[in-house]
Amino acid sequence: MDHLKEKTLSTENIYDGKIINLRVEEVELPNGKTSKRELIKHPGAVAVIAVTSDQKVLMVQQYRKALEKTIVEIPAGKLEPGEDPMETAKRELAEETGYECENLRKIISFYTSPGFADELVHLYVAEGLEKTGDQHADEDEFLDVLEVSLDEMQEMVENQTIHDAKTAYAFLYLKSQT
Incomplete structure (x- = not known):
């Protein structure tokens, strides 16, 4: 499944809150192109x-x-x-x-x-x-x-x-x- 993995190139923290944190990551896709991912981090x-x-x-x-x-x-x-x-x-x-x-x-x-x-x-x-x-x-x-x-x-x-x-x-x- 490693052929599907996206490599993180950079991370920008947008917001750190009481319940969630939001960040944007630039990733390298399996085909070599790049894309952005908007991610919510949550403690569970x-x-x-x-x-x-x-x-x-x-x-x-x-x-x-x-x-x-x-x-x-x-x-x-x-x-x-x-x-x-x-x-x-x-x-x-x-x-x-x-x-x-x-x-x-x-x-x-x-x-x-x-x-x-x-x-x-x-x-x-x-x-x-x-x-x-x-x-x-x-x-x-x-x-x-x-x-x-x-x-x-x-x-x-x-x-x-x-x-x-x-x-x-x-x-x-x-x-x-x-």
């Missing part, structure tokens, strides 16, 4: 599939400015520097839903948009849920916690209330387990 994230004892999936409803709409998602969040993804998953579940779990099992990790970003999402299943308190989301994060059945989740996928890849992936995973 986690997402949690949490199913209650009565078979309801914990979801969060949140306005997403990039989409200019409210969507329903599974609990998720960004990795902090040096933080173990499993610890991030436990933290995000508690912060966003007010639930903790007895066991957390990793399913898979996947890239969200490999054409321009390196964000890697680690997907977990939370088992043995216990409501321990209220959600305590970040100060700039406003969300509602929902408990939905698998049938309701399917309807939300179909009507695009669920409109993100990690949650659609979670739905397909849950559907394959029934």
